[in-house]
Amino acid sequence: MLCTRRTKTLVSTCVILSGMTNIVCLLYVGWITNYVANGGPKVAESGGEADRKLEEDGKGETWKIMKRLDRLESVVNEHIKETPQKDGEDALSSSDSATDHASSLFKHWGHDLGPESRRVALKKFRYHGYNSYFSDRISLTRPIPDLRPDGCRNMSYSSDLPQLSVIFIFVNEALSVLLRSIHTAIQRTPSHLLKEIILVDDHSSSLELKEHLQSFVEETNSQHGPGFIKVVHHDKQEGLIRSRVSGWRAASAPVVALFDAHVEFNIGWAEPILQRIKEDRTRVVSPSFDNIKYDTFEIEEYPLSAQGFDWELWCRYLNPPKSWWTQRNNTAPIRSPALIGCFVVDRKYFEEIGLLDEGMEIYGGENVELGIRVWQCGGSVEVLPCSRIAHIERAHKPYTENLTAHVRRNALRVAEVWMDQYKSHVYMAWNVPLQNSGINIGDISERKALRSRLQCRSFSWFLSNIYPELRSYSNTVAYGVLKNSLRDDLCLDQGPDSDNVPIMYLCHGMTPQNVYYTSSQQLHLGVLSPTIDDDDNKCLVDVNSRPRLLECSYAATKHMKLTWTFTQGGSIQNAESQRCLELVQSRQAEFGFQLAIQDCTSQKWTITNILTVLPQ
Numbered sequence: 001m002l003c004t005r006r007t008k009t010l011v012s013t014c015v016i017l018s019g020m021t022n023i024v025c026l027l028y029v030g031w032i033t034n035y036v037a038n039g040g041p042k043v044a045e046s047g048g049e050a051d052r053k054l055e056e057d058g059k060g061e062t063w064k065i066m067k068r069l070d071r072l073e074s075v076v077n078e079h080i081k082e083t084p085q086k087d088g089e090d091a092l093s094s095s096d097s098a099t100d101h102a103s104s105l106f107k108h109w110g111h112d113l114g115p116e117s118r119r120v121a122l123k124k125f126r127y128h129g130y131n132s133y134f135s136d137r138i139s140l141t142r143p144i145p146d147l148r149p150d151g152c153r154n155m156s157y158s159s160d161l162p163q164l165s166v167i168f169i170f171v172n173e174a175l176s177v178l179l180r181s182i183h184t185a186i187q188r189t190p191s192h193l194l195k196e197i198i199l200v201d202d203h204s205s206s207l208e209l210k211e212h213l214q215s216f217v218e219e220t221n222s223q224h225g226p227g228f229i230k231v232v233h234h235d236k237q238e239g240l241i242r243s244r245v246s247g248w249r250a251a252s253a254p255v256v257a258l259f260d261a262h263v264e265f266n267i268g269w270a271e272p273i274l275q276r277i278k279e280d281r282t283r284v285v286s287p288s289f290d291n292i293k294y295d296t297f298e299i300e301e302y303p304l305s306a307q308g309f310d311w312e313l314w315c316r317y318l319n320p321p322k323s324w325w326t327q328r329n330n331t332a333p334i335r336s337p338a339l340i341g342c343f344v345v346d347r348k349y350f351e352e353i354g355l356l357d358e359g360m361e362i363y364g365g366e367n368v369e370l371g372i373r374v375w376q377c378g379g380s381v382e383v384l385p386c387s388r389i390a391h392i393e394r395a396h397k398p399y400t401e402n403l404t405a406h407v408r409r410n411a412l413r414v415a416e417v418w419m420d421q422y423k424s425h426v427y428m429a430w431n432v433p434l435q436n437s438g439i440n441i442g443d444i445s446e447r448k449a450l451r452s453r454l455q456c457r458s459f460s461w462f463l464s465n466i467y468p469e470l471r472s473y474s475n476t477v478a479y480g481v482l483k484n485s486l487r488d489d490l491c492l493d494q495g496p497d498s499d500n501v502p503i504m505y506l507c508h509g510m511t512p513q514n515v516y517y518t519s520s521q522q523l524h525l526g527v528l529s530p531t532i533d534d535d536d537n538k539c540l541v542d543v544n545s546r547p548r549l550l551e552c553s554y555a556a557t558k559h560m561k562l563t564w565t566f567t568q569g570g571s572i573q574n575a576e577s578q579r580c581l582e583l584v585q586s587r588q589a590e591f592g593f594q595l596a597i598q599d600c601t602s603q604k605w606t607i608t609n610i611l612t613v614l615p616q
Contacts, residue, residue, distance in 0.1 A: 104395070105131060109296045124174070129394035130262065130294040132174035138297065140176065140183040144390060146267055147290055147301050151331040152386035153268075161274040162254040163195040164344070167247035169240055170261035171202040175212055177262045177392070182220075182229070184265040193270055195253040197229045199261075200246050203237040240363035241356050248350060257344040262392040264292065264299075272386040273344045276333065281346040282353075282379035284370070286339050287387035294395050304385050306336040308467060309368040310530035311429035313411040315340050318469065319533065333382040337467035338371030342389070353377060354450045357413065359442045364407035369414045375466050376418065377456040408432070413441040417448055419459045424611060425472075428479045429528055431514050433609050469531040477615065478517040478568075480608025481509055486583050490591055494526040494538060500549045502540065504583065504593055515607060519615050521563040521575060525549055540564065540581070542574045545597045547581060567614055572605050581605075 105125045110118060121133035146153075166185050170178055182197060199217070201209070217229045232250050234243065244258050255277055257270075273285045286307060291300040305317040306324075320334045353374060356366050371381050397403075408430050415423035427434045463470060482492040484504070493505035494512045502525060507513065516524040523540040526549075539552040542561035555562045563575040572581040580600035583593040 105295055107295065108293075109134065125395070127172070128174045128177070129396040130174070130177070130292075130392050131297060132177060134295075134297055135174055135176045135180070140180045141187050142180075142264075144264055144266060144299050145301075147299075147388050148266070148268065149304075149330040149385050151329070152272070155272065155331070155386065157271040157275045158278060161193060161271065161278055162346075163193055164189075164255040164257050164270065164274065165196050165198055165251035165253040165347070166194065166257045166259065167198040167200065167244070167251060168259055168261040169200045169202065169243045169247060170204065171237065172204045172206045173209070173261045175206075175208045178209075178213070179216060181259070181261050181263050181265075184263075186220075186224075188265045188267050189270045193274065196227065196251070198232065198247045198250050199229065200232045200243045200250075201234065202239070202243045203234045239361060241360050241366045242358050245355050245358055248347065248355065251347060254347055255344060256347045256350065257342075259342045259389075260391065262292075262394070263342070264390045266290075266388040266390065269387045269389055272384050276382070276384065277344065277346055280380070281349050282374075284339070284343055284345045284374050284379060284381045285333075285387075286336065286343045286381070286383045287389045288383055288385050289340065289342075290388060290390045292390045292392040294392055299390050304330065304334065304383075306334050306383060307340045307371070307381075308337045308469070308531070309371075311425045311470075311473075311528055313365045313368045313407070313414060313426065315367055316530065318531070321469075331386050333384055335466070336371070336381045336383045337375070337462075337470075339367040339381060341367050342391070343367075343370075349379070353379060353454070354447070357447060359444065359447065360410040360413060361406045362403070364403065365410035365414055369410075369418065372414070372418050372459070372462060373451075373456070375457075376459070376462055377451070377454040409439055409441055412437065412439055413444060413447075416441060417444050417451060418456075422459050422463070422472075422474075424476075425474075425528075428473065428476060428514075428516065428609075431480060431509055431511075431608075433480075434611065469533060471529055471532050471534075473516065473518075473528060475519040476516050477519050477612050478566075478607045478610045480515060481507055481513050482515040482523075482605060482607050483507070484583050484593075485604040485606075487591070487593055490593065492525065492595075494549055500538075502547050502549055502595055504589075504591060504595060506591070517564075517566055517607065517614070521565060521615055522552060523564055523566070523572070524552065542577050542579065542597050545577070545579060547595045547597055565615075566605065566607075568610060569604050569606055571600055571603060573600060 105122060106113075106118065109131065110121060113121065117133075121131065124132045166189070168178070168181055178199075182199075185197060186194065199213075201213075204210075214231070217231055221228050230250055232246050234246070238246070247258060248256055255274060257273075269287055273287065276283050276285055288302070288304055290302050292298075293300055302317075304320060306320050307315060308318040309315050315338060317340070318337070324332060324334050357369055360366050360369075374381050411426050411430065412432070415426035419426065424434055427437065432439060463472070483490065487504070489507060490504040491507040491509075491513045492515055493503050495501050495503040495505075505513070511527050512525075514526060514528075516528070518524070524537050525540060526538050529535060529537045535551065535553050537552045538549040539555055539562045541548050541550045541555050543550075550560065550562075552562065561574050561576045564572050564581070565575055566572045573579070574581075574597065577597070578600075579597045580603065582596055582598055582601060582603045584596045584598070585592060586594040588594070
């Protein structure tokens with residue numbers, strides 16, 4: 001039970017730190033668990049009087065398990081948060097076979113490689129986050145499938161479309177991947193529309209780039225004209241957000257296209273975007289994305305989607321809105337609340353609307369902020385089915401050191417400037433107090449002045465008119481971790497997903513321990529469902545005097561016992577059964593206590609953050 005619970009915690013850590021999906025992280029943590037159990041890094045036993053004392057009072061076994069699990073968590077963090085090695089460093093751990101499993105590089109590829117080739121491929125994979133060994137061996141202008149809807153092929157466009165500057169941001173990108181991005185941009189963009197390519201090098205340390213990129217630029221400029229490719233070098237690493245602004249400053253075409261440097265452009269990608277911007281310069285446009293698999297470099301078709309976000313301001317793909325489906329035209333632009341990351345915009349309008357918020361750090365949240373700002377300030381955001389670009393979803397990213405702190409800080413900054421009373425939702429999702437959070441979000445006075453100068457609409461308008469799918473939690477009156485006075489080191493926890501049985505677990509404050517108490521006297525536990533289509537919020541329910549976690553909508557429909565009276569520092573009592581959620585001692589429980597619903601004995605519960613007066 002302890003290992004199952006801890007694995008869930010590690011999966012949450014993995015998701016938060018890396019941005020990978022729960023499924024990927026579950027598989028990853030499964031490997032890590034096996035790795036540590038079977039010859040992972042050895043840690044010296046501490047021994048000593050404290051260990052012997054714990055053995056004597058019956059807690060020694062728990063102490064041993066916790067030490068092993070702490071080591072396990074450190075291994076997960078080390079792998080997930082690892083920054084790319086410098087060229088020439090040994091990318092392999094002490095166990096090559098274990099690293100093979102960790103990377104998953106060889107699951108679908110490389111079975112015919114010899115040991116030395118596998119070692120080189122794995123080293124490059126760990127450095128770049130994708131199979132650069134294989135990338136180096138395929139054409140820079142390889143054909144990729146035309147995945148546009150059929151109607152796109154017969155469309156015609158204006159003869160006087162504006163020119164564009166294509167901007168690539170990179171740090172330590174594999175040379176072949178970067179060159180493929182450039183080559184396909186040149187090959188699949190009409191030459192009269194592509195004015196220039198801007199390369200923003202965010203302080204790369206790669207010897208490969210230093211040795212070969214400049215010669216490629218000079219050769220290309222000799223063919224296309226001086227200054228066709230411009231390179232902007234940063235003296236220090238600025239992060240993706242400020243790098244994109246650097247690229248914009250270097251651009252001169254009427255339209256700028258800001259992309260990652262690990263993409264492949266498909267045929268006819270530019271014309272539909274430029275047509276939409278020519279018709280209305282306040283449109284910010286995203287192509288539709290397909291996936292380049294990081295191991296095999298196969299192109300995987302993604303369904304047509306809008307681009308939205310959850311309350312932590314992580315971007316996410318959405319079903320297109322109902323208004324798009326009713327048109328019965330799969331070539332029509334898709335209204336989108338936000339942007340996944342890469343986008344095309346009128347160069348001067350981008351400046352007028354405030355560029356990107358350079359007060360943000362590294363990356364994360366800036367694409368959501370741009371979408372919200374454009375909509376609230378009179379522009380629009382859309383995704384075009386007739387423009388398709390393939391993008392590598394890395395296994396790990398170059399800016400991952402302490403990513404969580406940067407994304408959280410950026411999200412709170414967006415909330416304070418643009419989200420009005422709904423800013424509390426962002427604080428709730430990140431489980432930080434609304435007042436005195438202890439997180440320095442920097443000076444936001446200029447961004448607030450920008451909002452005032454542009455006479456932007458409210459976030460409530462944005463929710464009603466642009467993103468009605470985003471689920472509101474305005475009825476939340478308290479949130480945070482929930483503790484019982486009998487053991488203030490334990491917190492209410494949702495436990496293993498498969499059990500639907502809440503537990504008390506050592507407090508860590510991550511998603512499985514997020515509690516939300518509502519004005520309707522429901523106790524939600526775990527992640528907040530981001531949209532109305534994701535109806536999977538879990539509520540605490542009294543099921544035959546046993547605490548259970550069930551989907552709130554299901555429990556309400558079945559008229560189950562899911563309402564609880566709660567006062568800070570008081571009991572948690574079910575409104576129907578009149579019995580209380582309490583702790584009882586148990587030798588079978590991991591930490592000596594388990595949850596029960598029983599006659600009330602005045603046990604005291606506290607929750608971290610109170611937003612308003614609790615309902616009585």
